[in-house]
Amino acid sequence: MDFTTILATIMMCGMFTWNIFLIYDVRQRPDPPTLLSSLRLLAHSIPAMILLGTCIMAQNAQDSALVWFAALFAFRYWRILVNVFFWFRYNPALATGRETITSSDCTVIVPTVGPNGNSVFADMVAAILANGPGRLIFSTNTEDAAQQVRAILAKIVSDLKAGTSSYQQLWGVGAVDVTTDIQVTNAKVSNKRHQVVKAFEMAETKILVMVDDTAIWHPRFLLATLPAFANEKVGFVGTRKWVKRLSYVADPNVGYLTNLWMQYWSGFWNVMGGLYLARHNFEIRATNAADGGVFCVSGRSSLIRTSIVNNNEFKQGFLNEYVLRFGDRFPGWGPVTADDDNFITRHVINNGWDIKIQYSEEATMTTVLGKLPLKFPDQCLRWSRTTFRQNPIALFADRTIWWKWPLTVWTTYFPWMYNAALFWDGVAVLILTQTKAYAESRHRLAVLGSFIVFIWATKLIKTAAWFWEHPMDFVLYFLIPAYPAFAYYHSLLKIWTAFTFWDLAWSGRKLPKVE
Structure with missing residues (x-):
């Protein structure tokens, strides 16, 4: 042996x-x-x-390398086949006309640092008000940010009533009679978790909707997502995420070639952000159809029953989460400020609730990613560290997912920790070249080339939705192998974050400290 x-x-x-x-x-x-x-x-x-x-x-075996190659091939691609199968079997919860929960039963919470520097703030607010929730609460980090929000709200509401906002012009929405109760509160701290909890105190409705201040809803967003709560076991609802396509504004002070390069460079990062969320959409739709699972319900826009989070037990755990804390001898790292959506996801299933993903055009929120000045790579670092912090907790501390979402454990929770494409693709190619079948082939170059093309083509499966909507991006960033190159670059980021998971910095979001 x-x-x-x-x-x-x-x-x-x-x-x-x-x-x-x-x-x-x-x-x-x-x-x-x-x-x-x-x-x-x-x-x-x-x-x-x-x-x-x-x-x-x-x-x-006579050709042991061939056995290992076949095993690695199956190991690498079986979950893609499984996820594709369940992706096609997915169905969203649909309205029946007998819903007991309506938009007026929703309180929308927006933790924000203010509208300054946020190019989509007005559209974000307009989209929420056009959906008609019962209450909208802005929870700011400073009094100055609170004043900024109050100052801009009057114009946004006025434009909505007149039907002249940029959001209404884009979506063809007519004049809106704003009936939502709008509140602004100051949490006095630059911490999303504390800002959200501060807003909980003002919530009186059945449903809480937590929204990032860069998330722009479809005009029928609440109508498309609320039917999921018709199932009384569903406590948490996730939505479809999309990235706003940004255009580059030429700089008259530089030459044509420089502008051409900057157009490609800014477009590249914008597309990488879009593909990142497209992959997430694919994962959550497939796993939710398979066994009800999901790796995380994104905090960009999510809906939850108020009773689940507006209580002292949740608030204490939410505001005092530590990583690898074992009593007084090893205090661990914390309190964790990032990973808020992962914590809520784990809390929901640990308390016996189900999660439903509403994946449809109407249940879509659009955000901004890959915008210059660039912070997307830093965001990737934060998201990757979240995986290494939160997945082990779900697997070995909570353990609920083993019996609640058994397939998602093996298609998502484990793979997301070891799935570094640069390593596995490289090992697969290396093992192929060590097989006797390859050594004895008369067309080794063709075999190797075909396998590399196959690896390249598989990277289209989860990203097809983006390229279908933006076909020119397929030419500019896939046929020109910019996206595969980024995927391998991201593998290096993942390896780095595996050894720096205790870094709790909110990478990509630089905020002033508030005393």
């Missing part, structure tokens, strides 16, 4: 032991499943069993 087989055997025994613990754990929870249903958790040992089987086959 070689080293790999011994290691795989140890892993399988460890996984089987872990699954026995999970069965015991779920049996101790409130409203436990039957023992027979609990035994299904043993299926989580299948990946370790497959690994052991691969080691044994490779040990006895």
